[in-house]
Amino acid sequence: MTLREALSSGRFVVTAEAQPPKGTAVDEALQQAERLRGRVAAFNVTDQQSSVMRLGSLALCHLLVERGLEPIYQVTCRDRNRIALQSDLLSAAALGIENVLCLTGDHVSLGDHPQAKPVFDLDAVTLLVAARELTQGHDLTGHELAGTPRFFLGAVVSPCAEPVEPQLFKMEKKVRAGAGFFQTQAVFEAERFAAFMETARGFGVPVIAGVILLKSAKMARFMNQNIPGIRVPDDLIKQMEGSKDKEGTSAEIAARLVRDLRGLAAGVHIMAMGWEHLIPRVLEFSGLPAPAEAA
Amino acid sequence: MIIAERKPLDAILGMMTPYHKVLVVGCGTCASVCLAGGAREVAMLGSLVRMTRQTNDEPIEVAEATVHRQCDKEFLLPLAAEVEAADAVFSMGCGCGVQLLAETFPQRRVFPLLDTKFMGVTLEPGWWAERCRGCGECVLDRTGGICPITRCSKGLLNGPCGGYRNGKCEVDPTVDCGWLLIFDRLKELNELESLRAILGPKDWSHGAFGQPRRVVRDDVRTSAEEGHV
Ligand code: SF4
Ligand code: SF4
Numbered sequence: 001m002t003l004r005e006a007l008s009s010g011r012f013v014v015t016a017e018a019q020p021p022k023g024t025a026v027d028e029a030l031q032q033a034e035r036l037r038g039r040v041a042a043f044n045v046t047d048q049q050s051s052v053m054r055l056g057s058l059a060l061c062h063l064l065v066e067r068g069l070e071p072i073y074q075v076t077c078r079d080r081n082r083i084a085l086q087s088d089l090l091s092a093a094a095l096g097i098e099n100v101l102c103l104t105g106d107h108v109s110l111g112d113h114p115q116a117k118p119v120f121d122l123d124a125v126t127l128l129v130a131a132r133e134l135t136q137g138h139d140l141t142g143h144e145l146a147g148t149p150r151f152f153l154g155a156v157v158s159p160c161a162e163p164v165e166p167q168l169f170k171m172e173k174k175v176r177a178g179a180g181f182f183q184t185q186a187v188f189e190a191e192r193f194a195a196f197m198e199t200a201r202g203f204g205v206p207v208i209a210g211v212i213l214l215k216s217a218k219m220a221r222f223m224n225q226n227i228p229g230i231r232v233p234d235d236l237i238k239q240m241e242g243s244k245d246k247e248g249t250s251a252e253i254a255a256r257l258v259r260d261l262r263g264l265a266a267g268v269h270i271m272a273m274g275w276e277h278l279i280p281r282v283l284e285f286s287g288l289p290a291p292a293e294a295a
Numbered sequence: 296m297i298i299a300e301r302k303p304l305d306a307i308l309g310m311m312t313p314y315h316k317v318l319v320v321g322c323g324t325c326a327s328v329c330l331a332g333g334a335r336e337v338a339m340l341g342s343l344v345r346m347t348r349q350t351n352d353e354p355i356e357v358a359e360a361t362v363h364r365q366c367d368k369e370f371l372l373p374l375a376a377e378v379e380a381a382d383a384v385f386s387m388g389c390g391c392g393v394q395l396l397a398e399t400f401p402q403r404r405v406f407p408l409l410d411t412k413f414m415g416v417t418l419e420p421g422w423w424a425e426r427c428r429g430c431g432e433c434v435l436d437r438t439g440g441i442c443p444i445t446r447c448s449k450g451l452l453n454g455p456c457g458g459y460r461n462g463k464c465e466v467d468p469t470v471d472c473g474w475l476l477i478f479d480r481l482k483e484l485n486e487l488e489s490l491r492a493i494l495g496p497k498d499w500s501h502g503a504f505g506q507p508r509r510v511v512r513d514d515v516r517t518s519a520e521e522g523h524v
Contacts, residue, residue: 077449082496104456107448107466118449125453126496140496158457166478170454173493185457228460 003042003070003099004152006267007181007206012288013267015072015183015208016279018043018064020055026063032276033069039280042070042099044183044269051078051111058088062095072154072183073097076105081121082130086139089131093149101154101183102127102174125170125177128153132178155179158229159187159196159209168199175203183269185229186212188236190260197264206266211257213275213282214250217241251278255285262286296325296416297389298423299332299409301340308347310406311355311385318381319344319408320374320396321361322388329423332387332409334361340387340408365392371399378403431501431508437494439480446473452494454478 006013016036018029033043043064047057061071073092075085089100104124108116122130130140137148155174161167171182182200187193187209200207212230214220217240220232236253243249258268270279301307311317319337327333341357348355360377362370365388378384383404386393390411397405413425428445434452435442444450448466455474458465464472481487501508 104449104451106458109448109466120449120451121499122496123449123451123453124456125493129493130496156457161457161459163475163478166455166474167457169478169487169490173453173491177493228458228465 001041002152003072004180006041012262013041013206013208014039014283014288015042015044015267015269016040016276017269017271018045018060018071019049020045020057020060022052022054024055026055026060029060030063030067033064034067036276036279037069039283040270041267042072044072044074044101047074047076047103047105048079048111049106051106051108051113053111053113058092058095058097061092061097065096070099071097072099072101074101074103075127076103077120077122077124077127078105078108079116079119081119082140085122085127086130086134089134089151090145090149093134093151098150099152099154100131101156102131102179103156124155125173128155128174128177128179135178152180153178154181154183156184157182157200157207158185159200160185160189160192160231161229164196168196171200172203175205179205181205181266182207184208184210186210186223186271187261188212188230188232188257190257190264192231193261194264208267208269209261209265210271211254211261211268211282212271213254213273213278214240215273215275216246247275247278250275251281251285254278254282255287258282258286258288262288296328296414297391297411298329298413298415298425299326299389299411301331301336301387301409302407304343304347307340307385307408308344311344311348311383314355314382316356316358316380316382317385318358318360318374318377318383319385319387320365320392321359322365322386322392323361324364324366326365326388326392326409327361328417330421332389334359337361337387361387365389366395368395368399371396375400429503430497430499431503432498434494434497437489437492438477439484439486441473441477441480443473443477446471446476448473452497454490 018033045057045060048054057074061073064071102124108118131151131153133140134149135151138144157171158167193209217237220237223230224232240249261268272279319341321332321334321337337359341359344357358377360374364370378400384396385406385408386396387408393405393407414427415423415425418424425445427442430444443452448464459472459475462475464470481490
């Protein structure tokens with residue numbers, strides 16, 4: 001079942017992440033994905049996340065497709081102009097990749113090549129417009145295509161950003177530009193997500209809530225101080241601090257969150273940050289029953 | 296105005312090494328207002344260079360001249376004799392001034408003494424900030440008079456990314472998120488609804504990314520030549 005089918009069937013969808021390596025050693029990412037086969041609906045393949053130069057998202061997406069695993073091709077506006085972006089989208093379609101997540105991308109100054117020239121020729125909204133135009137048989141300038149791609153277009157939103165109103169404004173624009181699903185920045189408080197969904201629900205597009213596995217109290221504090229749109233409440237930090245079994249506590253916290261998000265979101269996107277082996281446990285604890293349902 | 300900053304003294308002395316008689320030309324307009332290359336800065340640099348070279352037993356003659364502005368030939372032509380008398384010319388104007396000096400006096404080497412930074416405004420004495428990137432097709436009418444291309448670190452046209460925190464941009468906690476500024480301004484003006492329009496993809500062909508740009512006004516021009524760059 002494709003991501004599109006899973007979401008439109010109304011079942012609670014689980015997605016995870018596949019990080020391309022810095023280099024050509026793709027085996028680990030592929031093995032990790034393999035271990036989650038049947039448990040997650042699709043794998044987000046990041047596009048040089050945090051502006052750190054890595055193997056391309058397109059290549060890893062292709063390798064996943066080859067193995068019968070479903071990728072979500074993440075595309076950012078940071079490194080490519082509209083010519084390269086449209087071309088890569090066509091390449092993705094030719095390689096059997098259907099899900100495309102359109103993002104702005106982090107600024108180059110945050111990554112490992114801060115001297116690079118940032119592109120941002122398009123932004124997340126106009127990238128969606130470009131991708132949608134391709135699915136209608138022509139490019140951004142109206143030139144006809146020989147062979148029309150089919151995409152399931154997605155976008156991102158940050159539901160706990162302060163203020164959140166500009167996020168909702170832009171989210172609505174993304175829907176109009178063609179976004180058929182959303183994945184969110186990490187959520188730690190279901191109530192805040194519920195408040196966000198009060199408006200977001202009105203856009204009529206499924207929202208998959210982001211869930212990060214906490215690894216330590218230190219990491220939580222770091223995120224609170226440095227990562228925009230992320231707020232880890234004190235009681236969770238204390239819980240991690242007091243825990244002798246960090247993995248167990250982390251899985252428990254995430255599972256509780258997944259349970260709470262079940263009635264609110266169309267699914268969860270689990271960012272395991274290297275603790276991918278915990279994902280099955282999180283799903284089990286959360287009471288999401290059979291892998292078959294999540295698959 | 297154009298904001299510039301003087302190059303470090305070492306770099307300047309490096310460029311001057313081969314010469315014994317130089318002309319330093321200041322600019323009385325932008326470079327002067329941003330305290331980088333007006334008459335005062337020319338005099339200060341002149342003394343500094345003379346002193347340092349004297350101490351190093353490599354004396355140098357520094358002639359000083361500050362013109363009304365370096366980006367108009369009419370103000371440069373009167374310098375002809377002083378340029379002729381110097382081994383080399385050093386400009387304390389912006390990059391435009393340096394180049395017009397070189398075009399006007401092709402027989403002399405012309406060197407830049409400033410690093411030209413941006414088009415901006417004075418926020419307070421000693422504090423200048425960028426406000427326009429010369430995109431060639433102004434969208435300020437759509438964004439509450441705040442430039443998204445300049446004030447948003449990614450030049451986004453359709454609202455903020457998810458990178459703001461405490462009102463600041465992800466690239467630097469001392470930089471305001473331009474899009475939050477735009478959002479607040481439009482809210483105050485009761486024009487938030489206008490943000491719903493999808494802007495772009497922007498036509499960057501009018502921007503500083505391709506051929507050198509020109510503006511030709513036939514109602515003002517005096518020569519009948521084809522307008523060229
Ligand atoms: S929109 Fe273009 S012309 Fe207008 S202020 Fe911004 S960069 Fe300058
Ligand atoms: S945080 Fe604000 S200013 Fe910075 S890139 Fe994002 S939208 Fe632009």
